[in-house]
Amino acid sequence: MELKTPSLKELASTISSQISIIDDFLEKNALPQPSFAPYGLRNWEGADGQVQAARMHLIEAATDILHLAMGPSDYMKFNTLTVSP
Numbered sequence: 001m002e003l004k005t006p007s008l009k010e011l012a013s014t015i016s017s018q019i020s021i022i023d024d025f026l027e028k029n030a031l032p033q034p035s036f037a038p039y040g041l042r043n044w045e046g047a048d049g050q051v052q053a054a055r056m057h058l059i060e061a062a063t064d065i066l067h068l069a070m071g072p073s074d075y076m077k078f079n080t081l082t083v084s085p
Helices: 008-028 049-082
Strands: none
Touching: 008 049
8 A cells, every 4th residue: 555645735734734724823922933043932822622632743753844855765775874883
């Protein structure tokens, strides 16, 4: 049985919809946007199950879109370089 690979458009749509859920939560709770700055959002305390699920779906879709953009050859090179025995 062949696994269905989502298209780049499908992944982009998933990313956009999950970001909307997360962004709504941040706005409603007057929280800063995630950033790499030391004063940025430090954790997701207070986030309900829907927001936590949106974060997980976002992470999964972002990872998938990265891997598809890399392609199989670059993905395999990257994976073998980062995995230690």
